[in-house]
Amino acid sequence: MQKIKTALLSYGMSGKVFHAPFLDIHSGFELLGSWERSKKLIQVDYPNVKSYATIEELLQDDVDLVIVNTPVGTHYEYAKKVLLAGKHAVVEKAFTTTVAEAEELAAIAKEKGLKLAVFQNRRWDSDFKTVQKIIKDRVLGDLVEAEFHYDRYNPLLSVKAHKETANDGAGIVKDLGPHLIDQAVHLFGSPKSIFGDIRYTRENSLVDDWMDILLIYEDFRVRLKAGFFVREANPAYTIHGKKGSFLKPRGDVQEDELKLGNKPNLEDWGTELETLQGLLHTEIDGKQIREKVPTLQGNYFSFFDGVHDSIVNNKTEPVTAQDGVKVMQIIEAAIASNAQRTVINL
Structure with missing residues (x-):
């Protein structure tokens, strides 16, 4: 090779x-x-x-x-x-x-x-790959709404100065926001318009640390949320369709394993705990089901x-420069929306 x-x-x-x-x-x-x-x-x-x-x-x-x-x-x-x-x-x-x-x-x-x-x-997180399959299989029927969360509980400011100093690259919208925005656009395409609500919630914070961005599609809505005051986490992914719902907690283990110094492999790498499986409640072929869904294996190796x-x-490329441009368009629109308190059309 x-x-x-x-x-x-x-x-x-x-x-x-x-x-x-x-x-x-x-x-x-x-x-x-x-x-x-x-x-x-x-x-x-x-x-x-x-x-x-x-x-x-x-x-x-x-x-x-x-x-x-x-x-x-x-x-x-x-x-x-x-x-x-x-x-x-x-x-x-x-x-x-x-x-x-x-x-x-x-x-x-x-x-x-x-x-x-x-x-x-994060396109190769185990939880997101599972959500992607649920949507591809259309087991929820026509989609009505989705909500993606990146929740944390961490009221303290980061020791990394570039993350907490007011500058064009700092803040939650440009830190955690790109993960959620890229996943949404990868699944659903670019929205028609954006409404952004961005806040400063930590004491003495100089950068935005809470966001609620609404992506408005023709017949569908996606809400993207992140913040540092969520001690009891919401589902990372909630998708509601006309036939049913899928709720999935955040469960990808790769970052934690890598931080421990564990080396990636191609066998059981990125395998979540069964207790973090998502819940599917829907109707298939006229039969109502409510069951846990096995989580797909995550792997950044891909x-x-x-x-x-x-x-x-x-x-x-696996994630193209144009993908990056689309994410930046939504970030700029969310910031403008927050400043003007209005919906911004893309």
């Missing part, structure tokens, strides 16, 4: 947890190293890789693909440098801070014939499979 020489722009939590383990075990990638500004940590975990002192040093190396996993406010600047250097790129969410930035990056990649993917790994296939075989 052709190996793609890959480097990271950061080896903090995202590099250590979400990227390096998969690049290390995937036979189609060679992890070259990471740009590390102060702490030199990647060689502790991977002794044979490099620690680059500057992004220029990294881009001058024999690198095929660069993972842009720095703070959101830097994504546009660094991704543009990567693309102009002739390297393929994977950019974490939020893709950029504005629609204009996202569209420019997409245009540069297209002009140069490079692959540009957005790291929306994203890296898709990136490899896109570069080596010139296939479409």
Whole structure:
């Protein structure tokens, strides 16, 4: 299998947890190293890789693909440098801070014939994959409404300054929002209009930390909610159709396993506890059923499979730059809606 020489722009939590383990075990990638500004940590975990002192040093190396996993406010600047250097790129969410930035990056990649993917790994969460199958199988009939939650209980401010300092890349709408928005658009397409309600709820918070975004479709509504004062979590996914309902708690185990240092595998990786199975209550062939639904296996490995296939075989990226543009359009519309207290048409 052709190996793609890959480097990271950061080896903090995202590099250590979400990227390096998969690049290390995937036979189609060679992890070259990471740009590390102060702490030199990647060689502790991977002794044979490099620690680059500057992004220029990294881009001058024999690198095929660069993972842009720095703070959101830097994504546009660094991704543009990567693309102009002739390297393929994977950019974490939020893709950029504005629609204009996202569209420019997409245009540069297209002009140069490079692959540009957005790291929306939550498409491969076990809970979301199960929801996706329920909707694809149409066991709920015509859909009426859906509600997606990313609930947490954490009233304390983050110790990471870039997350709590007022800047274009900070806040829950650009942190947890892209996960929920991308999942909704992946399932249902782009909405016709948006209503956004965005708040500051934690003491001394300088960034938005509560969101309620309503996606308005022709005959269907999707509500996306996230906040830090939910001690008793709601279902992560609630879908109601004209024949029935499906309720699924958040249950994907991959992030927790990766944080513990466990290495991904292709056998039982991403297998949820049975106690977190979703509840299906519907009518099929005239018979009413109410039962738990086995959860599909989650696997972020599939994203890296898709990136490899896109570069080596010139296939479409697993999450495209245009997918990233669509998410940014909804984020901008939600922010404008909140400011104007009105519905914004896309």
